[in-house]
Amino acid sequence: MKRSVLHRRLAFATIVLAMMFVWGILLPQLSATQRVRDRQQWLDEHQIDPAAMFYTDLPMMDRP
Numbered sequence: 617m618k619r620s621v622l623h624r625r626l627a628f629a630t631i632v633l634a635m636m637f638v639w640g641i642l643l644p645q646l647s648a649t650q651r652v653r654d655r656q657q658w659l660d661e662h663q664i665d666p667a668a669m670f671y672t673d674l675p676m677m678d679r680p
Contacts, residue, residue, distance in 0.1 A: 646652060659666055
């Protein structure tokens with residue numbers, strides 16, 4: 617195998633492992649923090665969909 621092919625495969629494997637770390641370990645730990653849970657509760661209480669496409673349609677987003 618040529619060195620460049622090996623380098624590309626190693627780079628790809630590194631990227632895949634980094635993504636697995638972020639999605640499999642880092643984000644689940646972050647979602648368990650009190651700050652994220654409080655924010656989620658606030659959004660639920662105000663019936664705000666965080667996946668909404670246009671936040672201008674959600675007047676509650678500007679209020680603390």
